[in-house]
Amino acid sequence: MCGIVGIVGREAVADQVIEALRRLEYRGYDSAGIATLEHGRLERRRAEGKLANLRAKLERAPLSGSIGIGHTRWATHGRPNETNAHPHATARLAVVHNGIIENFRELKRELEADGVRFETETDTEVVAQLVSRNMDRGLGPVDAVAEALPRLRGAFALGFLFAGEPDLLIGARHGAPLAIGFGAGETYLGSDALALAPFTDAITYLEEGDWAILTREGAQIRDIHGAPVERPRQKIATQAYRVDKGNHRHFMAKEIHEQPEVVGRTLAHYVDLAAGRVVLPEPLPFDFARLSRLSITACGTAYYAGLVARYWFEQIARLPVEIDVASEARYREAPLERDGLTLVISQSGETADTLASMRYAKSQGQHTLSVVNVPTSTIARESSVVMPTLAGPEIGVASTKAFSCQLTVLLCLAIAAGRARGTIDAAEERRLVDALITVPGLMAEALTREGEIEILAREVSKARDVLYLGRGTSYPMALEGALKLKEISYIHAEGYAAGELKHGPIALIDESVPVIVIAPHDAVFEKTVSNMQEVAARGGRIVLIGDSKGAAEHGLDTLATVTMPDLDATVAPIVYAVPIQLVAYHTAVFMGKDVDQPRNLAKSVTVE
Ligand code: F6R
Numbered sequence: 001m002c003g004i005v006g007i008v009g010r011e012a013v014a015d016q017v018i019e020a021l022r023r024l025e026y027r028g029y030d031s032a033g034i035a036t037l038e039h040g041r042l043e044r045r046r047a048e049g050k051l052a053n054l055r056a057k058l059e060r061a062p063l064s065g066s067i068g069i070g071h072t073r074w075a076t077h078g079r080p081n082e083t084n085a086h087p088h089a090t091a092r093l094a095v096v097h098n099g100i101i102e103n104f105r106e107l108k109r110e111l112e113a114d115g116v117r118f119e120t121e122t123d124t125e126v127v128a129q130l131v132s133r134n135m136d137r138g139l140g141p142v143d144a145v146a147e148a149l150p151r152l153r154g155a156f157a158l159g160f161l162f163a164g165e166p167d168l169l170i171g172a173r174h175g176a177p178l179a180i181g182f183g184a185g186e187t188y189l190g191s192d193a194l195a196l197a198p199f200t201d202a203i204t205y206l207e208e209g210d211w212a213i214l215t216r217e218g219a220q221i222r223d224i225h226g227a228p229v230e231r232p233r234q235k236i237a238t239q240a241y242r243v244d245k246g247n248h249r250h251f252m253a254k255e256i257h258e259q260p261e262v263v264g265r266t267l268a269h270y271v272d273l274a275a276g277r278v279v280l281p282e283p284l285p286f287d288f289a290r291l292s293r294l295s296i297t298a299c300g301t302a303y304y305a306g307l308v309a310r311y312w313f314e315q316i317a318r319l320p321v322e323i324d325v326a327s328e329a330r331y332r333e334a335p336l337e338r339d340g341l342t343l344v345i346s347q348s349g350e351t352a353d354t355l356a357s358m359r360y361a362k363s364q365g366q367h368t369l370s371v372v373n374v375p376t377s378t379i380a381r382e383s384s385v386v387m388p389t390l391a392g393p394e395i396g397v398a399s400t401k402a403f404s405c406q407l408t409v410l411l412c413l414a415i416a417a418g419r420a421r422g423t424i425d426a427a428e429e430r431r432l433v434d435a436l437i438t439v440p441g442l443m444a445e446a447l448t449r450e451g452e453i454e455i456l457a458r459e460v461s462k463a464r465d466v467l468y469l470g471r472g473t474s475y476p477m478a479l480e481g482a483l484k485l486k487e488i489s490y491i492h493a494e495g496y497a498a499g500e501l502k503h504g505p506i507a508l509i510d511e512s513v514p515v516i517v518i519a520p521h522d523a524v525f526e527k528t529v530s531n532m533q534e535v536a537a538r539g540g541r542i543v544l545i546g547d548s549k550g551a552a553e554h555g556l557d558t559l560a561t562v563t564m565p566d567l568d569a570t571v572a573p574i575v576y577a578v579p580i581q582l583v584a585y586h587t588a589v590f591m592g593k594d595v596d597q598p599r600n601l602a603k604s605v606t607v608e
Pocket of ligand 1: 345
């Protein structure tokens, strides 16, 4: 997490640095800071909290340097106050850092023994002090960094600015992404292309262990051994990196409302409408027909997309699925079959645990297939096959449109697997494709329920605890509903398999706990109604997210019923994502919470 930026420019760069930080704020917003060279001297402005606080500081005390670095922080080491805000500096240099320096204690002890005094609680300060000490010993900036980098352990990206060096920035990538942008007489460093899109469409991604020396004229890249290397320059479609809220109050609202469009776009990419067939990237390095199982790994919402997909792969393709959260999968040392397949799901494509579990699968001789939203990300680049979700940049920290696009791609993949394994015939494939094609329209219809969901959200906002229940594919949707609500409203929420209720959680039910039941009228609907009965019998207040048939049949008193359009049960999770997201969104808005940047969270989780 954390976002870093650096610019060697022609005129004052502070405004550009702030614009890039605005685009990186999704990576963390505990504090922000900037350093520039003012007549060769390092000057910093730093502020606790959101970028707006730093902006206000800069208005009071502007910076005019034409070279600078900036940072937006998601705190790992040290409280999120101004002292711990980046850039960290000595008299010689300033540094911005994303990631963790795992051996910072050891380095700190060594430096302290050498008489260095530390001012902050961060791991980053050791980098500043280490390079500075190298310079005290007579090394120039480039050699001082070259000497320090191999001493740092962990996953990180760094950007350095040096006093008295108005045409030099150094960037280093070791486990966390870093891109270089090329402009006319200006060169840029950034955590991602999104940050650099306002300035340039020419980007080079550093590879693992690379570091780069930036001047106004361009960049010289070196590999982990210090040898000069060439890395490809890519042209990015800057239009695709537009980030504004349109007519919406929040990015999250905009992204929820974009879903019919982006799911439609994703579908068009994977479905041949005329032929009624799913189309996958070709050639695939593995054969679905020969797989004995599929391993899926991901984190958070992406993991829940994987849980939904497990039902699809098992039911449609009769392919056994093993799924685990990436933070466990990577350490379990699970035996994985050589030539088997691991599927990883990630919006950012940079989540450290997901990346590590994918690398583990590769080390076991598995093929890796990634479903990612950022096509230039590390996971996309390192996997054997990439199936992009075409959701466009997702800025709201709570994942919405990326989730529904993940589900769309995963259902297409399960259908293709079924075809390859001979578990569905052409007619069944066409039936499923026809159901998929209805999804954008059904999502648009689901969005028309927003008014009633807004009213329901007022009730939800009074609760201290909320339970979500579901069966079949609605069970992972219950987990996702609870995650969405807790992360942006801070109301305690849990999702349960409806049938598990009586094995413990039912003890929590009383009239103060809303129980949100996700239940389209599918093959398990009646079973879920029995669980709703159990809740009603104990005074629980039920909210049903279902359809008109189910609403007519269950015969129970509910606090509210959100009636979704009738649909094919297979595609229900994609469409039901909409009301689940709207409940969380309106509850949080009603409570006055910061829905786009909820406390303690960041969008791109590049620490373990
Ligand atoms: C929740 C949310 C997170 C992410 C998780 C994985 O709304 O967004 O749970 O899903 O951090 O992130 P990615 O998909 O980028 O790997």
